[in-house]
Amino acid sequence: xxxxxxxxxxxxxxxxxxxxxxxxxxxxxxxxxxxxxxxxxxxxxxxxxxxxxxxxxxxxxxxxxxxxxxxxxxxxxxxxxxxxxxxxxxxxxxxxxxxxxxxxxxxxxxxxxxxxxxxxxxxxxxxxxxxxxxxxxxxxxxxxxxxxxxxxxxxxxxxxxxxxxxxxxxxxxxxxxxxxxxxxxxxxxxxxxxxxxxxxxxxxxxxxxxxxxxxxxxxxxxxxxxxxxxxxxxxxxxxxxxxxxxxxxxxxxxxxxxxxxxxxxxxxxxxxxxxxxxxxxxxxxxxxxxxxxxxxxxxx
Amino acid sequence: xxxxxxxxxxxxxxxxxxxxxxxxxxxxxxxxxxxxxxxxxxxxxxxxxxxxxxxxxxxxxxxxxxxxxxxxxxxxxxxxxxxxxxxxxxxxxxxxxxxxxxxxxxxxxxxxxxxxxxxxxxxxxxxxxxxxxxxxxxxxxxxxxxxxxxxxxxxxxxxxxxxxxxxxxxxxxxxxxxxxxxxxxxxxxxxxxxxxxxxxxxxxxxxxxxxxxxxxxxxxxxxxxxxxxxxxxxxxxxxxxxxxxxxxxxxxxxxxxxxxxxxxxxxxxxxxxxxxxxxxxxxxxxxxxxxxxxxxxxxxxxxxxxxxxxxxxxxxxxxxxxxxxxxxxxxxxxxxxxxxxxxxxxxxxxxxxxxxxxxxxxxxxxxxxxxxxxxxxxxxxxxxxxxxxxxxxxxxxxxxxxxxxxxxxxxxxxxxxxxxxxxxxxxxxxxxxxxxxxxxxxxxxxxxxxxxxxxxxxxxxxxxxxxxxxxxxxxxxxxxxxxxxxxxxxxxxxxxxxxxxxxxx
Numbered sequence: 150x151x152x153x154x155x156x157x158x159x160x161x162x163x164x165x166x167x168x169x170x171x172x173x174x175x176x177x178x179x180x181x182x183x184x185x186x187x188x189x190x191x192x193x194x195x196x197x198x199x200x201x202x203x204x205x206x207x208x209x210x211x212x213x214x215x216x217x218x219x220x221x222x223x224x225x226x227x228x229x230x231x232x233x234x235x236x237x238x239x240x241x242x243x244x245x246x247x248x249x250x251x252x253x254x255x256x257x258x259x260x261x262x263x264x265x266x267x268x269x270x271x272x273x274x275x276x277x278x279x280x281x282x283x284x285x286x287x288x289x290x291x292x293x294x295x296x297x298x299x300x301x302x303x304x305x306x307x308x309x310x311x312x313x314x315x316x317x318x319x320x321x322x323x324x325x326x327x328x329x330x331x332x333x334x335x336x337x338x339x340x341x342x343x344x345x346x347x348x349x350x351x352x353x354x355x356x357x358x359x360x361x362x363x364x365x366x367x368x369x370x371x372x373x374x375x376x377x378x379x380x381x382x383x384x385x386x387x388x389x390x391x392x393x394x395x396x397x398x399x400x401x402x403x404x405x406x407x408x409x410x411x412x413x414x415x416x417x418x419x420x421x422x423x424x425x426x427x428x429x430x431x432x433x434x435x436x437x438x439x440x441x442x443x444x445x446x447x448x449x
Numbered sequence: 450x451x452x453x454x455x456x457x458x459x460x461x462x463x464x465x466x467x468x469x470x471x472x473x474x475x476x477x478x479x480x481x482x483x484x485x486x487x488x489x490x491x492x493x494x495x496x497x498x499x500x501x502x503x504x505x506x507x508x509x510x511x512x513x514x515x516x517x518x519x520x521x522x523x524x525x526x527x528x529x530x531x532x533x534x535x536x537x538x539x540x541x542x543x544x545x546x547x548x549x550x551x552x553x554x555x556x557x558x559x560x561x562x563x564x565x566x567x568x569x570x571x572x573x574x575x576x577x578x579x580x581x582x583x584x585x586x587x588x589x590x591x592x593x594x595x596x597x598x599x600x601x602x603x604x605x606x607x608x609x610x611x612x613x614x615x616x617x618x619x620x621x622x623x624x625x626x627x628x629x630x631x632x633x634x635x636x637x638x639x640x641x642x643x644x645x646x647x648x649x650x651x652x653x654x655x656x657x658x659x660x661x662x663x664x665x666x667x668x669x670x671x672x673x674x675x676x677x678x679x680x681x682x683x684x685x686x687x688x689x690x691x692x693x694x695x696x697x698x699x700x701x702x703x704x705x706x707x708x709x710x711x712x713x714x715x716x717x718x719x720x721x722x723x724x725x726x727x728x729x730x731x732x733x734x735x736x737x738x739x740x741x742x743x744x745x746x747x748x749x750x751x752x753x754x755x756x757x758x759x760x761x762x763x764x765x766x767x768x769x770x771x772x773x774x775x776x777x778x779x780x781x782x783x784x785x786x787x788x789x790x791x792x793x794x795x796x797x798x799x800x801x802x803x804x805x806x807x808x809x810x811x812x813x814x815x816x817x818x819x820x821x822x823x824x825x826x827x828x829x830x831x832x833x834x835x836x837x838x839x840x841x842x843x844x845x846x847x848x849x850x851x852x853x854x855x856x857x858x859x860x861x862x863x864x865x866x867x868x869x870x871x872x873x874x875x876x877x878x879x880x881x882x883x884x885x886x887x888x889x890x891x892x893x894x895x896x897x898x899x900x901x902x903x904x905x906x907x908x909x910x911x912x913x914x915x916x917x918x919x920x921x922x923x924x925x926x927x928x929x930x931x932x933x934x935x936x937x938x939x940x941x942x943x944x945x946x947x948x949x950x951x952x953x954x
Contacts, residue, residue, distance in 0.1 A: 318559050320552045327538050327549055334536035338550030338601075339521045 159414055161293035165368050167406030168302045169194065169360040169377075173384035174402050175308055176222075176356030181393030182316060183349035184329030184342075189229060189244035190388075191381025192251030193354050196221045197361025199255040202274055202372040203262065211277040215301070215362045222358020225251065226350040234343045234350075248381075256374050268373040276370035277301065299367035301359060308356070313395040325349050357381070379429070380409070386433050390440060401436070408432040450511060450527055450608035450640050451476050452497065457506035459492050466492040467503070468664040474609065474657075479631060479641045481655035483648070484684055485736075485906070489664040490644050494611050497642075498530045499523040510609075529607030531598045533614045539587035543597050544569075546586055547604050565604070572603045576633040592623025599630060609640045616650055628654050646684075646736050648677055648943045662686050678936075685906060685939045700914075701727030703760075704778075704866045704898035705748075710757035713743035718922035720757060727866065730889065730899040732913030733924070736942055737904045740922035742784075745871050745902060749781045750774045762866055775804065780860040784871040790856040791844045798840035801826040801859050829858040833884060850881035857885050861892060868892055868899045874908060886912060906935060906942070918942055 173190045180187035197218035204210075204217025225247055232238040232246070256266075263269045279297045286296035315322040324345045327335040332342035364380075365372050383405050391397035412428035452474045459467040467489040474480045482490045495501040497508060499517030508515045510526055517523050520530070538546050544562060553564045566582065573579070580596055589597070595615060602610050610631075616624045631641050631654065645651060651658055652672070659669040660683040667683045668675065703724045711719035718740035725731045735741055747754035750771040759766050766774050775781070783789035791800050802811050802822045811821050826840035833854040837847050844852065857873060870889060874882040889912060893899050903909050909916055916933045918925040918941035925941050 318562070320554050320558045320560055323541075323545060323549060323552065323560060326541065330538050330540050331536070334538060335550065337520070337532070337536045339524060340550050 157290055157293055163407050163410045164298045164302045166410040167403055168305050169363045169380050170384050170406050171305045171402040172360035173357045173381055174387040174398050175312055176353035177384055177388035178393035178398055179349045180353045181388050182329045183325040183346045185346050186240040188385050189247035190357050190384045191377050192248035193222045193225045193357030194361040194381045195255055195377040196225050196251040197358030198365040198376055199372055201362035201366045205275045205366045206273050209275050211275050211366050214366045218358040218362035219355045222354035223351050226354025230347040230350045234347055270371040274370040277367045301363045301367055309395050309399045383429055452609055453509040454497055455507045457496055457503045459503050465664050470666045472659050472669050474640050476640055477635050477638045478656040479635050479654050480657045481643050481651040482659050483645055483651055484661035488661040490661045491613060494644055498528055498611055527608040529602030530611040535594050535598055537586050542583050542585055544582040546597055547600050551605050576630055592619050611642045613644045652677060660684055681939050685935050700729045706760040708758050710754045712747035712754040716755035718743040721924050725898040725900050727898050728896045729914040730893050730901055730912050732909035732916045733902040733919055734906055734909040734916055734938055735919035739919045741902050741919055778866040780863050780865045780868045782857055782860050782870040782873050784875055786852045786856050791852055793845040795844055796841050797837055797844055798822045798826040800844045801829050833858045850877035853877045854881055861888055868897055870901045872903050
């Protein structure tokens with residue numbers, strides 16, 4: 150049975166599942182570090198997925214699609230900033246509003262723009278071509294994993310390192326961390342923490358939008374209602390578990406992505422779909438429990 | 450850097466915090482601003498730093514009249530302020546904290562930490578500062594954090610430093626190190642302003658002393674032209690409050706007995722041992738922050754002590770929670786009426802009955818007896834002349850003095866053997882002060898034990914039968930009211946040197 154599960158084609162499928170979770174979680178990490186409790190990643194991702202299809206369909210280019218997704222995510226981030234930071238709305242309430250808004254809006258626009266309900270599939274949706282890396286693609290096992298993936302996968306890997314350096318060495322990264330930890334001190338130094346948090350929300354929206362683009366124009370070239378299917382929430386868990394630290398975040402996203410991928414594989418084994426759909430969340434629970442047990446043990 | 454404040458006046462509503470005060474700070478001098486709590490010294494310095502806009506008066510920096518819109522303007526002009534509560538990022542390194550908000554960056558916004566290190570290294574050499582720039586601030590001792598705050602100023606080339614009670618949380622060694630750095634700063638031409646109430650430190654470091662009392666400047670001049678005794682007298686003021694104390698007391702049984710109590714973080718307050726008898730008021734004097742809050746929290750059961758025992762009415766209460774202690778016979782008038790004393794969103798009647806809803810007079814079975822609650826509240830309103838629309842008005846609609854009268858009325862109505870009053874007249878008007886004082890004396894005369902903790906020396910002297918002075922987490926020997934001299938108590942409040950102890954003994 151293990152041969153059936155863990156073969157080369159399974160490994161090659163993992164990056165596809167890791168990418169959206171990782172991109173959204175990196176966005177969430179920026180908010181987490183800036184002290185904005187953003188659990189609206191799911192909605193930002195869904196909005197991105199829809200507008201990626203819109204952009205790719207009308208322009209014929211997946212890059213325009215990705216740009217549209219990025220802007221859509223940023224727009225949702227801007228709405229979050231307006232209602233949370235400027236008007237003082239509660240972050241959880243605003244997050245839920247973002248999630249509901251994205252779900253309702255994409256369903257509505259699907260009908261309004263494409264005149265379909267449920268799903269929109271069309272050959273005119275230009276998806277990302279796979280990136281084939283010479284030499285690497287010929288290496289067994291590693292080749293299919295690291296070569297032949299969507300450009301967004303490579304981008305997400307680069308972003309893990311970039312974000313790490315950004316937090317450590319960039320002026321804005323430093324200020325984002327300060328806004329999250331002691332905004333009063335930041336204010337005393339002459340920097341308005343609200344502006345820093347607003348920028349963090351825009352960056353988060355951009356990354357979540359790209360995560361959505363990975364779902365709709367990299368894996369499959371179509372949009373389905375609610376196609377983010379809880380991945381934004383898994384990203385939220387990854388962010389909270391790692392308190393927004395890029396490297397630990399990468400490994401958690403890797404784990405969640407692998408389980409996500411695995412859940413599709415085991416459907417082939419005849420397990421009921423209801424059970425396999427549960428697997429990512431089960432994995433989340435197990436990791437949560439294990440981590441808190443480990444922390445307790447380390448404290449005592 | 451030379452700076453001057455001319456004829457500054459600041460008022461918060463009817464309260465005049467700073468009244469026509471002018472002081473000048475010369476380049477290269479350490480200028481101490483001393484005075485009691487509420488004397489206006491912090492307010493005055495907040496004006497200089499641009500945190501408060503004065504109602505009248507001008508600010509002058511290096512001969513130029515300035516009008517700060519915000520502290521940013523003051524920072525740009527070369528001023529720096531170390532607040533009593535540090536403004537640090539605990540999870541960041543020392544270096545990151547120092548450069549934050551003034552980062553040296555390249556074209557792409559990346560921070561050039563090496564440039565910052567070089568700049569700091571020069572300052573380190575000049576002033577003899579030793580600190581690990583890569584250490585995380587959260588792991589530093591308080592004294593080191595203080596150094597980080599000062600390095601932030603140094604890094605931004607501040608030429609006038611204001612330090613608000615900089616030694617309040619430092620150990621003697623850390624204080625020596627801090628003073629060394631400050632002296633070196635002054636020698637290099639920077640001006641230092643220290644707000645403090647510790648006279649020993651003033652004598653140790655200041656070149657010039659300004660004394661404030663009740664919002665006014667009492668004196669300002671070189672340290673050499675004054676003396677410790679004179680400064681102490683100026684801080685406390687000459688006038689004694691009118692005597693209010695009647696009939697000699699006849700102390701009864703011991704009601705509260707505290708033995709070897711240690712409280713606060715890692716038990717820094719204590720060991721404390723004292724008794725309060727029935728029919729007496731024991732006053733605990735002291736500048737705030739010397740362990741009074743920790744003592745009270747331990748007595749009331751809000752934060753149980755680390756060690757020692759507390760007996761109330763002959764019963765040990767150490768293991769009881771707040772409710773248990775209150776039922777055993779304790780009332781508590783907290784300092785913070787807004788949060789600890791009242792529920793502002795509840796009505797006057799509900800607040801008047803708070804903590805007594807299990808008493809059968811205010812309940813019918815499991816339900817509250819609203820009528821009884823309202824009539825009880827009406828009684829308090831009448832008796833304490835509380836200005837409020839009625840029992841069903843929200844507590845938040847009352848003014849500060851009326852809120853306090855409600856708290857005092859509620860707690861004293863319980864008629865418990867012990868009453869703990871924590872700064873019971875803080876921030877209330879004179880009429881309310883008189884009423885509250887009279888009520889506390891009435892409780893004493895009726896044979897209740899009263900523990901009065903107050904930072905107002907006048908209040909302590911006016912009411913107490915015996916006085917204990919708290920300083921750095923320890924209590925002095927009890928001083929009988931007849932021997933309670935404000936100079937002696939003032940000395941005990943500001944230092945615990947041999948000389949101060951001798952003057953009391």
